[in-house]
Amino acid sequence: MRAIWFCLGLIALLLGLAGIPLPLLPTVPFLLLATFCFARSSPRLHQWLVTHPVYGPSIRDWQENGAISRRAKRLATMTIIGSLVISIGLNVPATALGLQAGTLCLVLIFIWTRPSV
Known part of the structure; x- marks a missing residue:
């Protein structure tokens, strides 16, 4: 094992x-x-x-x-926004873009509700 x-x-x-x-x-x-x-x-x-x-x-x-640093939270947020902007720029189909945006919003909610150090 x-x-x-x-x-x-x-x-x-x-x-x-x-x-x-x-x-x-x-x-x-x-x-x-x-x-x-x-x-x-x-x-x-x-x-x-x-x-x-x-x-x-x-x-x-x-x-x-169970904490995430404020710097890591900001970096994750900028990266997520960047990936959405790239997807929009690449004309990703609306359905896929919606799923991506929804998933990434849930990720951001998880990240920003963790304690900060």
Whole structure:
């Protein structure tokens, strides 16, 4: 079972790292998933993620308080607005645009109702 958690953790870590340069792929949720998986399979990788100088604070804020920083909330909001603007510019069909807008609004509601640090 540890091997499955380890593989899932590696996949989540790779997706999180891919999200750094790709604006529509989230980084922190995948890193949180990787942290969860590594806690069950690799104490060394779990500790590395939790103490990482860049990503560790966001992971610890979420684990300890369920909190998201104001900066991360603003960045997520700008990214979501940007993706909607791009979709409009690409003439995405109205049905797909409506589904995208509705889903992203729910994401923003979730993000902005979490405590801030």
